[in-house]
Amino acid sequence: MEIEIYNDSEALSRAVAELFVEQSEYAVQNRGFFSVVLSGGNTPQRTYELLTQKPWVDLIPWENTHIFWGDERCVPKDDPRNNAFHVFKLLLDHVPVPASQIHSINYKGSPKQTAEQYELMLHEFFEDGEVTFDLMLLGLGNDGHTASLFPGTPVLNERTRWVSEVTVPSQEFSRVTLTIPILECSILTLFLVEGEEKAGILKTVLEGPPNPSNYPAQLIVPNNEELIWMVDKAAAKLLAEPKPNKP
Numbered sequence: 001m002e003i004e005i006y007n008d009s010e011a012l013s014r015a016v017a018e019l020f021v022e023q024s025e026y027a028v029q030n031r032g033f034f035s036v037v038l039s040g041g042n043t044p045q046r047t048y049e050l051l052t053q054k055p056w057v058d059l060i061p062w063e064n065t066h067i068f069w070g071d072e073r074c075v076p077k078d079d080p081r082n083n084a085f086h087v088f089k090l091l092l093d094h095v096p097v098p099a100s101q102i103h104s105i106n107y108k109g110s111p112k113q114t115a116e117q118y119e120l121m122l123h124e125f126f127e128d129g130e131v132t133f134d135l136m137l138l139g140l141g142n143d144g145h146t147a148s149l150f151p152g153t154p155v156l157n158e159r160t161r162w163v164s165e166v167t168v169p170s171q172e173f174s175r176v177t178l179t180i181p182i183l184e185c186s187i188l189t190l191f192l193v194e195g196e197e198k199a200g201i202l203k204t205v206l207e208g209p210p211n212p213s214n215y216p217a218q219l220i221v222p223n224n225e226e227l228i229w230m231v232d233k234a235a236a237k238l239l240a241e242p243k244p245n246k247p
Contacts, residue, residue, distance in 0.1 A: 002228045003206065005236045006246045009194045012232050013046035015246060016192060020051060020135065021059045023188055027134040028061045035066045037178070039137040039147075040073075040083030043192045048091040062096045066125070070138060071148035071177035072105035074114065074165075081173075111165035111174040118176060119163040131162075136186035140193045144201055144215030148177035151214050155179060180219055189222050194232040202231060203238040 006012040020036070027034040038044070050056055067087075075081050084104045092102060103121060107114050122131075138146045148166045149156055155164045155177060162182045166175040193202055205217050206229065212218040220227070 002226075003236075003239070004228060004230050004246055006230065006232050008234075009043075009046065009232050011246060012192065012194060012230055013044075013050055015230060016044070016047040016137070016190060017050040017056045019188070019190065020047070021056055023135040024060045024065060027187075028064045033064045033066060034061060034135075035068065035133045037068045037070050037133050037136040037186065038083075038087055039070055039139045039192070040086070041139040041141075043139055043194050044137055045086060045090055047192075048087060051091055052094040057095060060095070063098065065097050066101045066103065067092065067097060068103045068122075068133070069105050070136070070146075070183065071166075071175055072107070072114075074107045074111050074174045074176065077104065077106060105176050107176070111167070111176055115161070115163040115165045115176045119161060122162055122182070131182060131185045133186040134188070136183070136189045138183075138189065138191050138217075138220065140191060140198060140201060140205065140217050142197065142201055144205055144217055146191070146217040146220060147183060148175040149180070149183075149216035149219065151216060156213060156216055156219065183220055184222050186222055187225050189220065189225065189227045191217070191220075191227070191229045192231075193229065193235045196234040196237065198231075198235040199238045202229075202235050203240075207240055 024034040069083055072083050073081050077084060105118050140146055143151055150168050153166055155166050158164050158179045159181055161179055164177060164179050166177050205215050210218055
């Protein structure tokens, strides 16, 4: 695991855009397509904007790119609370990814049915062979959750299903999320964290004792692949051993 600290959110977002380009080029050269799992939340939104701009937009092999999501809220796709809604608005409406290669989690029927349909699609995509994404973007919630792995929820113990429905009593809608077995299957996993309000939880997750039932982000340990925590200086302010800042 690496921790990279950036002076501000703009520097962080640009660094993520650079890694997006690098991973996409490497993946297409080595296996003919690029698969990326996107995150909701506010932190990656600036990166999504940058990817529509030069030089990044011209360097990414969009025609060979497959887009996935780590989780989704069970709301209509045109609801502003929908993770994909913002990704389309900021990124996908502006780049030439074929529609058939955009794999949204579309809420239909029930949360359980939605999860089952998304898992079926993933099995078909990987043809029940080796499951490996090229890049995965994850965030960190103020309560230590990532994707829709919330503290104390049964999904934290799921090791068979790839996708599961999640109910959080304090929320008005259910969610659908990738589970630990597939969240760990990425060549490069990036946790993106910014803002002073995340300083306390970042310190707890990275430097506190293991307590994944309360801080699910601690569960993400990619299978012999690379994990980088990319954080801004404000979020890193409480870390005991800060690394040198990135420009």
